Amino acid sequence: MFPTSASPKAPQETLRGFPQPNCTQGLAATRLVTLKQYVWVFLVAGIVGVLVFLATRTDEDRVRPPAAAPDTSLVQSSQDPLTDGGPSSEPSKDQRAVVPLDVLATSPPDEGAGWRVCVLGARTNAAVRGATVTVVDSAIARELAPLGIGYDTLAGLRLRRERALEARTGADGCAQFAAPPEHAIVEARSDADWAFTVVNGVPKDRCVTLRLAADRSLLVRVVDGAGIPVGGVPVALRRKVDSQPTFTWKWTDTEGTTGLATFQHFQRRLEQGAGWHALFAFPVRDEPLVPVDALTPIEPPITLVLPDTGRVRIRVRTRDGTARDLEGVNVQLDAFERGLGGPRLWPDGPWARPHLDATGDALVSWIGLGLQIEVALVQDGEELVARSFTGPAHPGEEVLCELVLSRPFVKGRFVLRDGRAWPAATVKALAVLFPTPKEGPLLREIGVGTDGRFRMPVHEVRPVAGTRAYRFFAPHPEGGGDVLATVPLDQDVPPDGLDLGDVVLDYGELLVCGRVVDTARRPIPGATLRAHSRVVVAGEELWPLVPAAGTVRTGVDGRFALYLQQGEQPPSEELRVAASAEGFVAEVGHDVHRGERDAEIVLEQAGSLAGSLDLERGLTPDDVELTLSERSRHFVQLRSDSTFDVSELLPGIYSLEVRRRGANGRLEREPAVRVDGLLVVAGETCRDPRIQALRIASVVASLRIRIVDRASTPLPGAATSIVGLENARPALSQDDGLCWVRSETLPVDLEVSAFGYLRRRLVNVSEDREVVLDVGIPIRLRTSAKPIGSSPQYLLGVRLYSVDASGVRRSPAWGPEYTAGSASDRSHFDTHGELWLRMPSAGVYDCDVFVTVLRDRVGRGASVEVSPTPRITVHASDTEQLFELSIRQKAVDAAVERASK
Numbered sequence: 001m002f003p004t005s006a007s008p009k010a011p012q013e014t015l016r017g018f019p020q021p022n023c024t025q026g027l028a029a030t031r032l033v034t035l036k037q038y039v040w041v042f043l044v045a046g047i048v049g050v051l052v053f054l055a056t057r058t059d060e061d062r063v064r065p066p067a068a069a070p071d072t073s074l075v076q077s078s079q080d081p082l083t084d085g086g087p088s089s090e091p092s093k094d095q096r097a098v099v100p101l102d103v104l105a106t107s108p109p110d111e112g113a114g115w116r117v118c119v120l121g122a123r124t125n126a127a128v129r130g131a132t133v134t135v136v137d138s139a140i141a142r143e144l145a146p147l148g149i150g151y152d153t154l155a156g157l158r159l160r161r162e163r164a165l166e167a168r169t170g171a172d173g174c175a176q177f178a179a180p181p182e183h184a185i186v187e188a189r190s191d192a193d194w195a196f197t198v199v200n201g202v203p204k205d206r207c208v209t210l211r212l213a214a215d216r217s218l219l220v221r222v223v224d225g226a227g228i229p230v231g232g233v234p235v236a237l238r239r240k241v242d243s244q245p246t247f248t249w250k251w252t253d254t255e256g257t258t259g260l261a262t263f264q265h266f267q268r269r270l271e272q273g274a275g276w277h278a279l280f281a282f283p284v285r286d287e288p289l290v291p292v293d294a295l296t297p298i299e300p301p302i303t304l305v306l307p308d309t310g311r312v313r314i315r316v317r318t319r320d321g322t323a324r325d326l327e328g329v330n331v332q333l334d335a336f337e338r339g340l341g342g343p344r345l346w347p348d349g350p351w352a353r354p355h356l357d358a359t360g361d362a363l364v365s366w367i368g369l370g371l372q373i374e375v376a377l378v379q380d381g382e383e384l385v386a387r388s389f390t391g392p393a394h395p396g397e398e399v400l401c402e403l404v405l406s407r408p409f410v411k412g413r414f415v416l417r418d419g420r421a422w423p424a425a426t427v428k429a430l431a432v433l434f435p436t437p438k439e440g441p442l443l444r445e446i447g448v449g450t451d452g453r454f455r456m457p458v459h460e461v462r463p464v465a466g467t468r469a470y471r472f473f474a475p476h477p478e479g480g481g482d483v484l485a486t487v488p489l490d491q492d493v494p495p496d497g498l499d500l501g502d503v504v505l506d507y508g509e510l511l512v513c514g515r516v517v518d519t520a521r522r523p524i525p526g527a528t529l530r531a532h533s534r535v536v537v538a539g540e541e542l543w544p545l546v547p548a549a550g551t552v553r554t555g556v557d558g559r560f561a562l563y564l565q566q567g568e569q570p571p572s573e574e575l576r577v578a579a580s581a582e583g584f585v586a587e588v589g590h591d592v593h594r595g596e597r598d599a600e601i602v603l604e605q606a607g608s609l610a611g612s613l614d615l616e617r618g619l620t621p622d623d624v625e626l627t628l629s630e631r632s633r634h635f636v637q638l639r640s641d642s643t644f645d646v647s648e649l650l651p652g653i654y655s656l657e658v659r660r661r662g663a664n665g666r667l668e669r670e671p672a673v674r675v676d677g678l679l680v681v682a683g684e685t686c687r688d689p690r691i692q693a694l695r696i697a698s699v700v701a702s703l704r705i706r707i708v709d710r711a712s713t714p715l716p717g718a719a720t721s722i723v724g725l726e727n728a729r730p731a732l733s734q735d736d737g738l739c740w741v742r743s744e745t746l747p748v749d750l751e752v753s754a755f756g757y758l759r760r761r762l763v764n765v766s767e768d769r770e771v772v773l774d775v776g777i778p779i780r781l782r783t784s785a786k787p788i789g790s791s792p793q794y795l796l797g798v799r800l801y802s803v804d805a806s807g808v809r810r811s812p813a814w815g816p817e818y819t820a821g822s823a824s825d826r827s828h829f830d831t832h833g834e835l836w837l838r839m840p841s842a843g844v845y846d847c848d849v850f851v852t853v854l855r856d857r858v859g860r861g862a863s864v865e866v867s868p869t870p871r872i873t874v875h876a877s878d879t880e881q882l883f884e885l886s887i888r889q890k891a892v893d894a895a896v897e898r899a900s901k
Contacts, residue, residue: 115206117167118174119188119195122211127173131190131212136164137181138198148355150234152252152264174207188212194265218266218292219301220278222259229259230306234281234366236350237263237292240713241275242735248272251281251350260301270294275712278302283335283345284309284368286775286878289711310392312364314375315402316356319495323360329379329405331355331362335391336372337836345371367391370880375401382444383459408493411455412500414448414472421452422505428473431460432486434793434854435828458493464831465788472505481551483507486567490790507549508564511571512592514599515558516579523558524603527581531562532589533571535856538901543589544857546571554581570594577601583683585648607680608647609654611691615642618702618740622732623661624672630654654678656691663700663722663744665729672696700742704768707737707752714738715773718754719815723761730815755814755826759840776838778880779872781847785887787829793854794896796864797828798835798885803844803871813845828852842876849887853899862899864891 119131140163141151149155167175169188184199186208194215199208222233236251250269254261263269269276270293277289290302312333318325333352335345346352354362367373369392376386385403392399414422425448431441446456462468469488476483485505491498516527529551532543547568551560562577564570573594580586584603592599613624626636626644630652636644656678657671673694680686707718714737719730722743733739741750747766753759757773787796800813829835839845847870852861864887872883 114176114178114180115199115203115208116174116176117169117186117188117208117210118172119169119190120173120209120211121193122195122213125211127169127171128188128190128193128212129169129171129173131169131173131175131188132166133169133175133186133188133210134164134166135177135180135184135186136160138183138185138200139181146355148357150251150253150350152250153234154253154255186210189215192216196265196268214267215264216266217298218263218278218296219298220254220261220263220290220304221301222254222261222280222304222306224306229257230254231256231259233259233261233306234350235261235304236279236281237266237269238277238279238346238711239269239272239275240277240711241273242714247346247349249281249350266292277711278304280304280306280366281349282309282351282364282366282368283349283371285337285370287345287368291712308369308395309366310369310395310397310399312367312373312375312391313398313400314354314356314362314364315400316360316362316377316405317402318405323358326356326360326405329356329377329384332376332378333364334374334376335367336374369393369395369397373399373401375403377403377405382457384457385459386461406495408458408495408497409455410458410489410493410498410500411453412503413452414454414505415452415502416477417504417506419502421450422448422474423452423477424448424450425474425477427454427505429456430471430473432469432471433460433463434467434790435463435788435795435831437463455497458489462490463788465786465790466831467790467793472503474505476507480507480561482549483563484547484549484565486547486565488567504566506566508566508568509570510595510597511546511548511550511562511564512575512577512594512596512599513559513561514592514597514601516554516560516581516601516603517558518584519602519604521602523554523556524581524584525554525556525558527554527558527560527579527584527603528552529554529560529562529601530578531571532576532578534574534576535572535858537856537858537860538899542858543576546575546857579603580648585650604650605682606648607651607682607684607686608645608649609678609680609686609688609691610643610645611656611687612641612643612693613638613658614693614695616696616698618698618700618704618742619660619696620734620740622734623740623742624696625659625667627657627659628654628678629657649680651680651682654680654686658694658696660696660699661729661742663742664725664727665731665742666727698742700744701746703741703743703746703748703750703765705731705733705739705741705750705752706768706770707733707739707754708770708772709757710772710774715754715757718752718757718773720771721751721753721815723749723751753815753840756838757840776840777842777874777877779837779839779874780880780882781829781835781837781872781885782882783829783833783885783887785833785889785892787833788831789896792896792900794899795828795852796833796887796892797850797852799827799848799850800837800839801846801848803846807844809846814840839874842874844871844873846871847885849885851892851895851899853896855900860899862895864895866891 117133119128119133120126121128140160144151144156144159165177165180167177169175186197186199188195188210190212192215193212195210195212197208197210220235222230222235224230231254233254234251235254236249238247238249240247250263252261252263274293276292278292279287279289284307288304314331316326317323331354333354337345351364354364356362371391372388373391374386374388377384384407385405387401387403389401414427416422426445427448428443428445430443433441441460446454448454460468467490469486472485473482483505485503487500487503511531516524518524531546531548533546535542535544547565548562549565550563554560571594575592575594576589577592577599578588579601581603583606585606587601587603590601621638621640621642624638626638628634628636628646634646636646638644656675658673659667660672662668673696675690678686678688705720707715709715716733716735716737718733720739720741721730722728722741731739731741747764750762750765751759752762752771752773754773756776758776760771760773762769762771781798785796802810802813804810849864849866850861851864852859866887870885874881
């Protein structure tokens with residue numbers, strides 16, 4: 001009702017139009033208005049005075065001469081924070097402004113004044129004056145990648161210095177940043193102390209606190225064969241802590257004149273754990289690795305001798321020969337030491353994603369000689385096109401890999417069995433390749449139009465001499481489970497696509513239908529089913545799995561129906577159906593005839609049993625065997641934490657036996673512990689106190705042997721044997737490289753071996769040891785026989801056996817065939833008829849040639865008759881040795897025929 005303006009006329013104007021009061025009322029009203037008027041006048045005058053005062057102070061600050069520079073003796077001038085302690089290069093004044101903020105840092109900043117950084121000593125917790133603080137936008141990491149510049153390289157460090165904001169702390173240890181980036185990397189340095197943090201938003205108190213701690217660097221020098229420093233060489237620190245192909249790494253490049261690579265803040269790497277090595281940041285054969293740890297001195301630098309290298313240039317063009325339409329297309333490079341069948345060298349290393357420039361070219365400037373290379377173009381996680389080739393073979397050679405981005409595709413129409421179009425939906429597709437690659441194809445979804453038509457890009461390349469097919473999955477529109485169709489695609493796909501025509505996506509012939517019930521004939525929902533067919537191979541009866549469509553799980557009525565997949569050959573008339581459901585004893589073989597419609601599978605309600613072992617030092621879960629017996633014997637799987645849980649047991653009274661392995665690695669004849677009278681009741685879990693933390697003592701001395709390679713990577717499946725102990729089973733290492741060797745007496749001589757590594761003998765071992773194995777002697781076997789067949793599908797392989805001085809065959813080259821890590825899964829020739837291996841020692845080896853045939857969903861092997869047996873002599877050498885194996889194709893075909901009968 002009353003005015004809020006300071007204008008003298010406002011009260012009169014405000015009262016105008018109201019009813020006129022009498023004189024007394026008018027006087028009172030006038031006095032009230034006059035009093036209010038004075039109050040507002042004073043209030044507004046005060047506000048104006050404050051504004052004038054603040055404006056005056058602001059102008060004073062703008063014209064105030066700069067304060068005296070802080071004491072430079074407290075500032076580390078020879079090192080730049082963003083170079084992690086490397087040599088500094090002073091930028092221009094507009095790039096770096098040293099701002100002493102002794103006054104501003106002591107008062108809270110305004111709401112829009114950014115935030116400040118306060119630097120404290122980690123040991124004293126006292127403010128550090130004169131510390132250099134730098135702030136750089138975190139987005140610079142994303143900006144450097146498209147330029148092909150590494151974050152920690154010399155070029156990357158230079159750009160980061162140019163983009164950084166810098167200030168020095170005042171007496172209170174704080175530095176103010178008026179307009180820092182929203183996401184920032186903040187560093188502080190004072191002499192040899194350093195601190196680091198990442199800020200992803202304005203702090204609530206507008207203050208970032210850093211605590212300085214001792215900093216250190218690591219130097220690596222690269223020289224050529226004559227000892228001359230080499231600049232521009234990418235060098236890395238890499239950490240690998242388990243057997244999986246995963247790494248933690250940091251890389252930079254060497255300076256031009258000194259050949260030095262400087263790894264800043266090495267203590268941050270050490271805080272992540274042990275297992276660090278210095279190496280080249282590009283793939284090479286027999287890569288040199290130098291272990292580094294907290295005791296590695298900064299002087300003298302670690303020295304790496306540069307091997308002979310070459311380059312790979314990748315040129316990507318579209319079908320019209322231009323580099324357009326490459327937005328979002330990335331290059332992925334993989335290297336293999338011995339053919340594509342071997343493991344990748346340093347997967348996803350710093351060299352594996354070369355930058356594709358505007359012209360469609362990418363250059364890998366450093367790569368070792370004699371490697372097999374695979375290049376793929378990837379967009380949105382999908383592989384568009386790939387090519388494999390041999391990398392540089394001579395020093396300085398540049399190999400060109402040209403890729404045409406044509407995006408091959410197939411099209412067609414999904415229809416039901418009666419010819420109706422498949423309804424609009426999505427269908428899943430999976431490539432089926434033979435030989436099967438180590439990294440299987442991904443399951444993809446493709447769109448389907450209302451008329452059933454589809455278009456699917458083809459990313460998978462058909463293996464040389466192998467086969468390719470696509471399997472389509474989708475829920476049937478009328479219910480009843482999933483339908484599946486397999487479509488062969490062995491022909492080449494033309495650039496303008498391939499029309500598959502009508503693809504029937506429906507149930508095939510009925511295999512069997514019925515229901516799953518309990519003993520009271522009540523339906524069991526959620527039961528899973530599998531069909532197996534009877535096959536006789538070489539007089540042996542086998543029951544392989546039949547790829548079936550239809551019911552995945554039974555419904556509430558317990559009913560199921562299994563159908564043959566479209567594109568599959570009908571199985572035999574004799575089938576077996578396996579059924580399982582939670583809480584019931586599984587049915588592993590219910591005999592039915594093909595086409596049977598009223599099969600009834602009865603499952604009995606199950607009980608379970610759970611317990612644990614308390615293993616004495618020197619025993620591992622692999623060193624004991626558990627068996628559970630009632631009417632039959634059950635082998636019990638012991639988990640890595642020594643617990644066990646057995647489900648799907650028929651009700652009854654069970655006995656548990658625990659056997660240990662003796663000094664020869666064999667199981668003892670008599671059990672170490674036997675527990676009788678374990679009552680299992682349907683629907684319940686037996687947790688008898690007698691089998692909880694059941695104590696199992698070790699009766700022989702034990703040695704803890706850890707087996708690693710030169711990169712300190714644990715070697716799982718490595719075998720350690722006691723020399724002279726006949727008919728002994730070797731101790732096998734676990735995923736962490738550890739194994740326990742038991743012996744009745746100490747010391748002992750040990751022999752340690754692993755597939756692909758040199759065998760090593762240890763003498764007079766009486767305490768725990770870590771054993772480092774060197775890579776084996778490289779050899780290459782080559783044959784002119786057809787290594788892969790498609791009709792029937794087969795693979796050609798070879799097994800090697802050691803031959804003693806008298807010419808007598810003794811044992812498999814890599815130890816007993818039952819040991820983990822044997823060559824059983826790595827002994828087949830590749831598509832070019834070549835097989836790369838690393839031998840455990842020099843010597844003479846017999847080569848037994850064989851075929852593995854896959855037919856009727858059954859894999860069978862047969863020996864290839866080669867007379868005389870091929871024999872090779874391997875010499876101790878780091879150079880690859882080539883051996884030609886003369887194998888007649890007729891002998892291979894005969895072996896395939898024998899295995900197929």
